[in-house]
Amino acid sequence: MNMKNYVRFEFPSLPENVSFARSCVGAFAAQLNCTLEEIEEIKLVVSEAVSNSIIHGYDNRPHEKVVVMATILDNEVMEIMVEDFGKGIVDIGQAMEPSYSSDPARMGLGFSLMQSFMDELDVCSEPGRGTSVKLKRSFRAKSQAALA
Numbered sequence: 001m002n003m004k005n006y007v008r009f010e011f012p013s014l015p016e017n018v019s020f021a022r023s024c025v026g027a028f029a030a031q032l033n034c035t036l037e038e039i040e041e042i043k044l045v046v047s048e049a050v051s052n053s054i055i056h057g058y059d060n061r062p063h064e065k066v067v068v069m070a071t072i073l074d075n076e077v078m079e080i081m082v083e084d085f086g087k088g089i090v091d092i093g094q095a096m097e098p099s100y101s102s103d104p105a106r107m108g109l110g111f112s113l114m115q116s117f118m119d120e121l122d123v124c125s126e127p128g129r130g131t132s133v134k135l136k137r138s139f140r141a142k143s144q145a146a147l148a
């Protein structure tokens with residue numbers, strides 16, 4: 001697949017940057033052939049992943065680095081990467097289970113949400129080094145997909 005466009009940015013792990021990252025990727029996604037509802041879904045998954053980096057990766061420490069990259073491939077595929085350099089995840093399988101949270105006050109639905117709105121979810125993590133979440137979704141028109 002050919003890269004058509006990308007945006008990459010980093011910011012400190014301040015809670016107010018969740019909505020910044022979400023809007024930024026949403027605005028970038030507007031060039032895709034997708035509906036406003038689909039853009040809302042993209043925004044939602046970005047805020048879930050960025051919140052996870054801040055809340056879990058950095059235990060809410062406010063001056064750590066979060067990196068977001070969004071790439072558009074072949075005009076129709078959106079790839080999003082959210083990366084932190086925080087504490088990492090010991091058991092990725094368990095973390096991704098619906099309703100699992102290491103914090104009893106949370107719902108444990110972030111990864112499930114990312115999974116349901118995107119075609120692919122890939123989590124790489126190393127304890128003590130950080131976590132990167134890669135999300136991918138195709139917006140190819142159904143009729144075109146059927147022809148391919």
Ligand SMILES: Nc1ncnc2c1ncn2[C@@H]1O[C@H](COP(=O)(O)OP(=O)(O)OP(=O)(O)O)[C@@H](O)[C@H]1O
Nearest residue numbers: 052053056057095101102106107108109110111131
């Ligand atoms: N970037 C991260 N760094 C470290 N741990 C993480 C990270 N992202 C997720 N986790 C771990 O995975 C668990 C599940 O994440 P998920 O987003 O599904 O639920 P949650 O954040 O606990 O709750 P919710 O998203 O519903 O508020 C978290 O509770 C946390 O233990």
Ligand SMILES: [Mg+2]
Nearest residue numbers: 048052110111
């Ligand atoms: Mg979460």
